[in-house]
Amino acid sequence: MSGDMDQFYQVFFEETDELLAHMEALLPRIDPQAPAAEDVAELFRAVHSIKGGAATFGFDDITALARELEKLLDGVREGSRPLSRAVIGACGEAGGVLRNLLDAHRGQGQADDARAAELCGRLAELAASPDAGDGAPAPAPANPDYVYEAEDGSYTLFVPPVQVRGRVGDRNVPAAPEIGDGLVVAVGDERYVVPLGSVAEALLVAPQAVCRMGGRARMIRVRGDYLTVLDLAHLFAVPALSADWNAGVAVVVEVAGARAALGVDAVEDVQPLAIERIDASLCRPPAVAAATVLGSGEAVPVLDVAALLDAVRSGQAGADERAAAPADAGDAETGGKRGEDGTPRIEEVGVLFDALAVQANIVAVNAAVEAARAGGQGQGFARVAAEIRALAKRSALSAREVKELIAILLDEQAGGRSGAGGEASAAAPARGVAKLADRPAASSGRSARIAPLASTRSLAAVKKALQDEWEDS
Amino acid sequence: MPKHILAVDDSAAIRQVVSHTLHGAGYRVTEAVDGVDALEKAAAAPFDMVLTDFNMPRLDGLALIGRLRELPHYRALPMLVMSTESSQAVKARGRAAGASGWLVKPFEPRRLLEVIALVLG
Numbered sequence: 198m199s200g201d202m203d204q205f206y207q208v209f210f211e212e213t214d215e216l217l218a219h220m221e222a223l224l225p226r227i228d229p230q231a232p233a234a235e236d237v238a239e240l241f242r243a244v245h246s247i248k249g250g251a252a253t254f255g256f257d258d259i260t261a262l263a264r265e266l267e268k269l270l271d272g273v274r275e276g277s278r279p280l281s282r283a284v285i286g287a288c289g290e291a292g293g294v295l296r297n298l299l300d301a302h303r304g305q306g307q308a309d310d311a312r313a314a315e316l317c318g319r320l321a322e323l324a325a326s327p328d329a330g331d332g333a334p335a336p337a338p339a340n341p342d343y344v345y346e347a348e349d350g351s352y353t354l355f356v357p358p359v360q361v362r363g364r365v366g367d368r369n370v371p372a373a374p375e376i377g378d379g380l381v382v383a384v385g386d387e388r389y390v391v392p393l394g395s396v397a398e399a400l401l402v403a404p405q406a407v408c409r410m411g412g413r414a415r416m417i418r419v420r421g422d423y424l425t426v427l428d429l430a431h432l433f434a435v436p437a438l439s440a441d442w443n444a445g446v447a448v449v450v451e452v453a454g455a456r457a458a459l460g461v462d463a464v465e466d467v468q469p470l471a472i473e474r475i476d477a478s479l480c481r482p483p484a485v486a487a488a489t490v491l492g493s494g495e496a497v498p499v500l501d502v503a504a505l506l507d508a509v510r511s512g513q514a515g516a517d518e519r520a521a522a523p524a525d526a527g528d529a530e531t532g533g534k535r536g537e538d539g540t541p542r543i544e545e546v547g548v549l550f551d552a553l554a555v556q557a558n559i560v561a562v563n564a565a566v567e568a569a570r571a572g573g574q575g576q577g578f579a580r581v582a583a584e585i586r587a588l589a590k591r592s593a594l595s596a597r598e599v600k601e602l603i604a605i606l607l608d609e610q611a612g613g614r615s616g617a618g619g620e621a622s623a624a625a626p627a628r629g630v631a632k633l634a635d636r637p638a639a640s641s642g643r644s645a646r647i648a649p650l651a652s653t654r655s656l657a658a659v660k661k662a663l664q665d666e667w668e669d670s
Numbered sequence: 671m672p673k674h675i676l677a678v679d680d681s682a683a684i685r686q687v688v689s690h691t692l693h694g695a696g697y698r699v700t701e702a703v704d705g706v707d708a709l710e711k712a713a714a715a716p717f718d719m720v721l722t723d724f725n726m727p728r729l730d731g732l733a734l735i736g737r738l739r740e741l742p743h744y745r746a747l748p749m750l751v752m753s754t755e756s757s758q759a760v761k762a763r764g765r766a767a768g769a770s771g772w773l774v775k776p777f778e779p780r781r782l783l784e785v786i787a788l789v790l791g
Contacts, residue, residue, distance in 0.1 A: 205690075209683035245725050249754045250681050253776040345788075351778075352785045353761055354771040471780045 209250050213259075213299050216243045220292050224285060232273075232280045240288065241270045247295065259298050262313055265320035266291045272324060287320055310598075378569055379470045379489065379499060380562060382448060382461040384429045388497045390470060390489055391459065393569050395502040397449040399464050399562045417447055417458055424449065425509045428460040432484065432505075446559065455506040464558060466586060467565035470499075484508070558589040673790055674698040674715070678708040678722040678734065679752070684775075688721065688752075691779040692786075705729025709737055716743050719790055724753035724764075732767035739768040748789035752777065 220243045227236050248263035266288065272278035294313050301308030345354040379390035380399070406417050407426070415426040426447060429435075447458040470489040487499040564582035675697050677688045682703075689699045700715065702708035704726040712720065720738060722731040729737070731751050738744040748770040753760070756774040764772050770789050773782065 205683055205686050208686055212681060212683050239727075242725055242727060245754070246681055249723075249725075249775050250683050252754060253684055253687060255776070347781075350756060350774060351781050352771060352773045354785070354788065355765040355769060469778075 206254060209254050210299065210303055213247055213250060213295075216247050217292055217296050217299070219243050220288070224289050224292070227280065227285060229280050229282055229285060237270070237274050237280065241267065241274045244270055256298070256302055258308065258310065258313055259295060259302070262291060262295055262298070262317055262320075265317045265324070269320055269324040278324075283323060287316075287323055291316060291320065377470060378467055378565070380448065380467050380566075381465040381491065381497070382429070382446075382459070383463040383465055384433070384461050385435050387433070387435045388465070388491065388495065389429060389433075389461075390497055390499045391448055391450060392499060392502065393467060393566060395450045395452050396562075396566050397451045397456065398566060399559050400447045400449065400458075401559055402445060402447045402458075415460075419447075419449060419458065422456065424456055424458040426458045426460045427505055427509065430460075430462070450502045450506070452503045452506050455510065457506055457509045459500075459505075464562045466590075467562060467569075467582075558586075558593060561586040561589040672696050672698045673718040674700065675786070676700050676702060676708060676712060676715075676717040676720045676722075678702040678705065678720065678726070678731065680704050680723060680726045684723070684752075687779075688782070691782055694779075695783050695786075697786075705731065705734035705737075708734050712738055712741070712744065717747070719747060719786065720744070720749040721786070722749065722751055724751050724755060724760075732764060732769070735764075735767045735769050750785065750789065 220240060223236055223240050223243070227233070227240070244263050244267045248260055248267055251257075251259035251263060269278075269284060269287065273280045273284065278284070294309065294316050297306065298308050298313060300306050347353070378393035380393055380396050382389050382391060400417075400419065402417055408416050408418075408423075415428070416423045417426055418424075424447075446461050446464055448461060448464060449456060449458050468491070470491075484501050484505050485498040487501075488496055489499055490496050561582065564585050565579070568579035568582045675692055677685060677692065677699050678701075679685045679688065680703055685701045685703075689701060692699045700711055700717070702711050705722075706728045708720070708722065709729065720735070722734055724731040726734075731753070735749050735751070738747075738749065749768065750771045750773055751764045751769045752773045752775055754775045756772075761772045771785060773785055
């Protein structure tokens with residue numbers, strides 16, 4: 198599916214390119230004194246199509262800007278606002294910014310997010326300004342008596358749904374996949390889904406809270422209980438972001454009274470997912486129950502939490518094979534975080550931002566877990582949880598930007614020092630940069646290990662099989 | 671015999687996503703690029719359902735539904751509108767034009783299939 202998605206993205210990019218070109222061609226020929234209704238309608242339609250496409254493909258920045266522009270043009274189209282020079286100017290400017298955002302998504306250049314945000318604000322102001330037309334807006338008709346409206350507003354039916362009376366044979370839709378909420382967790386570059394029903398909570402774990410039992414199994418203390426930590430990177434033999442799970446994010450899972458903590462690099466999101474059970478004949482790894490496809494088109498394994506907990510009970514998992522890991526792997530929090538000259542304090546700002554974003558996301562995930570637990574009565578809270586998740590995502594984005602900025606600054610600083618003081622100091626770049634650069638290095642060392650629970654097939658092969666099966670289904 | 675759906679959207683990217691989703695669920699799909707194209711295709715083949723975008727050049731989704739409802743085969747056929755617009759006012763217009771339902775873009779593929787299953791059975 199990801200191959201297909203790439204192809205879809207390509208079509209979207211080309212189409213949006215054409216729509217922007219069309220906008221640019223239309224603008225100069227529109228006379229503010231006597232705008233042709235047809236031109237205005239076309240302009241509106243171009244912006245509307247850009248918004249629709251971007252929203253479908255999840256390009257939120259383009260969607261947001263196109264939405265503001267569309268609102269402005271809607272007033273012009275409906276005749277409630279004159280097509281002033283300010284509006285035409287804003288359209289021209291928005292065209293340029295949209296193109297910049299589009300190019301950035303295509304990997305060409307950097308998105309000027311600040312300018313896009315500023316322009317969004319200005320378009321909204323323009324649309325709300327007095328010459329937005331003081332003519333009373335058309336009164337909305339009374340709420341039509343719909344036959345059915347989805348709770349999330351995603352669809353409305355004006356006719357009664359066709360009753361399906363338990364006969365599957367004559368339906369042309371294959372048996373519906375199971376729909377459920379899943380917590381998407383990241384382990385290095387890989388993603389896994391933990392069924393939300395088995396998630397008790399997500400925690401940020403400090404290194405001092407991690408202890409080893411008998412020198413092997415890693416445990417953490419959670420509310421008086423010692424829980425075995427299942428390091429997913431270790432379990433699936435995938436390269437993790439950090440060289441070793443000493444502390445980080447733990448997802449506490451619970452099935453039938455058995456509990457354990459999954460050690461992951463990050464928790465990403467709670468999503469409703471269509472979960473496809475995998476036929477056992479497909480050589481699925483023992484700890485994978487099913488597969489699903491994320492919004493990005495990526496096919497990901499859904500963890501079989503009960504099997505994982507069984508493994509904990511039988512002592513197969515949780516043992517720390519990496520006790521013999523090189524000593525320089527070090528503790529995540531104590532290793533040479535500062536340069537020897539002690540200067541990169543600025544880097545701590547990035548780390549702080551990062552930590553705040555991670556904490557916000559953890560709060561968001563726990564809110565979603567609680568909302569799911571509350572069932573029907575938690576629907577209001579589920580909306581709040583969704584808002585918190587959105588906020589956490591924005592925080593994470595900001596954190597990333599700050600970290601990147603700091604990394605660049607430190608890089609430049611290190612470059613400057615290296616020029617002045619020889620090569621020794623050049624070997625002490627910011628940890629943020631080093632962390633990114635370390636990722637492939639970490640992978641080569643780790644992927645060679647065969648974890649106790651991993652199938653003999655590589656994860657990539659399993660993912661490929663899932664992907665193929667998904668496409669075939 | 672798989673149900674045959676006419677998918678109408680002026681955006682090639684969205685047509686592709688819709689077709690991919692519907693094909694994946696076992697439907698037969700014919701694409702049309704706007705209302706006029708859809709009308710021609712609808713007259714040539716008896717579809718089981720029409721799924722149309724709202725804002726399109728030449729003939730928009732609601733006008734398309736209005737015209738199709740005049741044809742005997744399409745009088746009671748499920749016709750869904752997909753649009754980024756979601757106000758009560760615009761949905762009321764859709765209902766008045768004869769739409770069977772309204773899907774708000776962006777839609778999740780499973781939602782689309784869910785709604786189609788509801789109206790097609």
